[in-house]
Structures are given as C-alpha cells and as structure tokens.
Amino acid sequence: xxxxxxxxxxxxxxxxxxxxxxxxxxxxxxxxxxxxxxxxxxxxxxxxxxxxxxxxxxxxxxxxxxxxxxxxxxxxxxxxxxxxxxxxxxxxxxxxxxxxxxxxxxxxxxxxxxxxxxxxxxxxxxxxxxxxxxxxxxxxxxxxxxxxxxxxxxxxxxxxxxxxxxxxxxxxxxxxxxxxxxxxxxxxxxxxxxxxxxxxxxxxxxxxxxxxxxxx
Amino acid sequence: xxxxxxxxxxxxxxxxxxxxxxxxxxxxxxxxxxxxxxxxxxxxxxxxxxxxxxxxxxxxxxxxxxxxxxxxxxxxxxxxxxxxxxxxxxxxxxxxxxxxxxxxxxxxxxxxxxxxxxxxxxxxxxxxxxxxxxxxxxxxxxxxxxxxxxxxxxxxxxxxxxxxxxxxxxxxxxxxxxxxxxxxxxxxxxxxxxxxxxxxxxxxxxxxxxxxxxxx
DNA sequence: CGCTTCGTTGAACTGGGTCAACGCGTGTGG
DNA sequence: CCACACGCGTTGACCCAGTTCAACGAAGCG
Numbered sequence: 384x385x386x387x388x389x390x391x392x393x394x395x396x397x398x399x400x401x402x403x404x405x406x407x408x409x410x411x412x413x414x415x416x417x418x419x420x421x422x423x424x425x426x427x428x429x430x431x432x433x434x435x436x437x438x439x440x441x442x443x444x445x446x447x448x449x450x451x452x453x454x455x456x457x458x459x460x461x462x463x464x465x466x467x468x469x470x471x472x473x474x475x476x477x478x479x480x481x482x483x484x485x486x487x488x489x490x491x492x493x494x495x496x497x498x499x500x501x502x503x504x505x506x507x508x509x510x511x512x513x514x515x516x517x518x519x520x521x522x523x524x525x526x527x528x529x530x531x532x533x534x535x536x537x538x539x540x541x542x543x544x545x546x547x548x549x550x551x552x553x554x555x556x557x558x559x560x561x562x563x564x565x566x567x568x569x570x571x572x573x574x575x576x577x578x579x580x581x582x583x584x585x586x587x588x589x590x591x592x593x594x595x596x597x598x599x
Numbered sequence: 600x601x602x603x604x605x606x607x608x609x610x611x612x613x614x615x616x617x618x619x620x621x622x623x624x625x626x627x628x629x630x631x632x633x634x635x636x637x638x639x640x641x642x643x644x645x646x647x648x649x650x651x652x653x654x655x656x657x658x659x660x661x662x663x664x665x666x667x668x669x670x671x672x673x674x675x676x677x678x679x680x681x682x683x684x685x686x687x688x689x690x691x692x693x694x695x696x697x698x699x700x701x702x703x704x705x706x707x708x709x710x711x712x713x714x715x716x717x718x719x720x721x722x723x724x725x726x727x728x729x730x731x732x733x734x735x736x737x738x739x740x741x742x743x744x745x746x747x748x749x750x751x752x753x754x755x756x757x758x759x760x761x762x763x764x765x766x767x768x769x770x771x772x773x774x775x776x777x778x779x780x781x782x783x784x785x786x787x788x789x790x791x792x793x794x795x796x797x798x799x800x801x802x803x804x805x806x807x808x809x810x811x812x813x814x815x
Numbered sequence: 816c817g818c819t820t821c822g823t824t825g826a827a828c829t830g831g832g833t834c835a836a837c838g839c840g841t842g843t844g845g
Numbered sequence: 846c847c848a849c850a851c852g853c854g855t856t857g858a859c860c861c862a863g864t865t866c867a868a869c870g871a872a873g874c875g
Binding site for chain 2: 419421423424425427428429431432442443446447448449451452471474475476478479481482484485486488489490491492493495496497498499500502503504505509546547586588590591593595596
C-alpha cells in the first residue's frame, strides 16, 4: 500500500497491456477478470492465461522490456497501476516482498505447464472440464463463494481460444457435460453441479495451483 | 560460486526431480539436456519444458514444497546440486541475485506461454518447425556453434510428447520438412539447412525467449 | 425495433490418431 | 563372434475427434 498507484477502469476487451508496447506500469486487478493472449501467424488466437482479482497482471511484461503478448479485460475491471520503477525499487529493498513476487511468477509458470498438458494430451471434454474446475477453484480462493463461483463472463469463443478448440466444439462439449448432470446453465453462465465428478472427468489435481504456499 | 554444491552425474532418463517428492536441492545443469514432464490421467505424457546447460532446473520445485511434476535427463548430464536453504538465503540477502532468479522464472513462464500457443493453435508442421527453431536458438545462446546446434538427443516419441502429437505423425512431419529442403537428417540427428525459411514456416518470433535481458 | 453479438445445430470434411507390420543398428550374453 | 532382443525409426491403411461451413435463433443495446 505504500507504493504509488493510480486507479483505472476498463471496459470489456480493453487493453491492460498491448503487445509490442513497453510497459511502464504493473497492474493489479482489483475487480473483474482479464486474459493474456497471443496471436499466431495465421491470425489464430490463443488465450494463455486467465487473471482473477488480486492478480498482479504485469510483473511479467514490466520486467521484460517489450511485451510479447497482450492482456485484455474479460469483464469491466478496475485496477491499480503501479509505476514499474517503484515496483522494482521495493523489490530491491525488501527481500520478503521480492520473494513474494518471485513466488507469484512461479505459480503463473506452474499453471502454464498444466495448461500445456491439458491442451497437449487431454481430449476436448476433459479440457473443458479442467478449465471449469480451475476457474471455480481460483475464484473461490479469492473470495467468491461457491455458488457464484462460475460467473466468469467468458464466451464460448473465448473458452475455445483458451483450450485450443473451436466455438462449435466447445458448445458440443458444454452440452455433453450438461447432459451428464455435471453442470447446469442459465443463459450465459455455467454452474457446477457435481464438482467431485467433474474433477474426475477433468483429471483435475489442484497441486499445480500451489494454494498452500501461505502455510509455509 | 560461493554457494555450497555437490556435483552429480545422471544417465539418460535419470530423475533430477521426481513428482511428489519434496525437493531439498536446486540443480544447475552443467552439461547435457533435461525435460520436464507431466503425466495425465490416462497415462499420456506431456513434456512441458526443455532445459539446456546453464539452466537452473529447480528454482521452481524447490520453492513450492512438493514437486507437481518430474524432471528427467534427456542425455547423460552433469549437474550441481545446491541446497534449497542456501539458495533462499542468498536470494534473501542479495537483491540483485534475487532479481536474477525472478527473471529466470519469468522467462520460463514466457516460454511456457509460447508453447501453449504453439500446441493450441498451430498445425503439426508448424509446431515441429517451431520446436526446432527454439532448440537451435537456445543451444546457440549457450555456446553450441551453429552447425552442431541440433545434436539434441531427442527421440521422435519425445518430440511428440513435447508437441502433443504421436510418434507416427512427428515422423511424417520430419519427412515433410526434409522433402522441402529445410532440414537434413543423419541417422538420429537433425540439422537445419535453411533457418530463415524454417522460421517462416514455424511462425517463429524470438521475442518470447527474452534473450536481450542482459543488455538492460 | 433493427443490429450486433453470441449461442445452436446439422452435414460434410480432414488432420492427425490408431493399428500393425517391418527394418535397422546397437548392445549383450552365451 | 554370432544370434538375438530391444529400442527406435518407417510405412501404409483405415478411422475418428474435432474442424469447417453455413444457417438460424435469441438476447441485449442504442
């Protein structure tokens, strides 16, 4: 809290970081959701990470000179922007804070590795189930209580881009999960009915989220 | 160099870190190659990262209590094992070293995100070409000169597990690259003939490797 | 109240997987 | 020193999960 910051709001699909820009600020998400995406040569889009409230979304790019990907708002968001310099300064003078930044980055990496395994080696149904499990758990951790842990405003297209699938196929998998009684849908929100069975379908092991870091 | 360490050698497919174990040491690869892998529910394997000489292979797991994946030797390797405690100690007392560890972790994460995009949104030919480009460049950076930058002893099965493909299809793609004159093979090694065209095929942009960190 | 964005659905298609067999080199034990 | 086994590469035929294309529907918004 001692750091200087400015508050900023953003509409859905507004840019927190734009690919190719030099990031002068690190953003901390206060409310709302965001995603990181990469555009590949043929115009295809891949979402490589999701950010929930409390995440520091640009420890990454602010250290690495030029951003090699973009971060966009998924919903309307509010964020605190901290000058890159102040952040590096405090990391350099407060080892425990530096350690915390490092851990945060480490967990992001661990999640990315799980996503690689998810996309590379699981079929569409498992992938989708896995994503839903991850989202639900991460939202719970940051204080959404269980029942509403599914209000992440993602379109089927965005889910597809996160899972390496097409919209059409995401839709079919959603319906299949629904038919199996694992989820229910209401308009554009998904709620998990049977978290235990969903995790079995998804082959979901929560270890990779490293939620137990605090009790170290 | 002031840190205490013990040297250790390992044969191909020996474990540097075993999933589920508590890592008491961080390893620095001195020679040889290694890979990180995850096993998914149905027994499938996904290689989520490659490590080349000079890499600190377990900054990750040594901070995060229990390893959520394994690291295995790809070739015969030698490594220095540094006690976890000594490493954290030096990070806590030397901000510039802590900063370097953080950066190293950040780059690992950046590479993982590129892999997600590669597996999620590129077809088999591009994926393979991309992997070859990354390997060649990373090996060059750590001092293998260009001609021999391809002696990574990976089997086609391992490439498949890194790319989310099967052995059979990796083989077909290798042959296709060969027919196009982009690579040549001699027994079990691959050499890049036309790096420029290969990068075009691969949609390879080196930014994600963040090789320019040193000139900051 | 029309436009736009997203969801829904079916039919046809294909990239990559599966299966199964064979080939080649290397190491090993008799 | 040879026979055999084992690991890896190679190849073809067939198959299927997921894509593509195309059309329509439903909700939100200005």
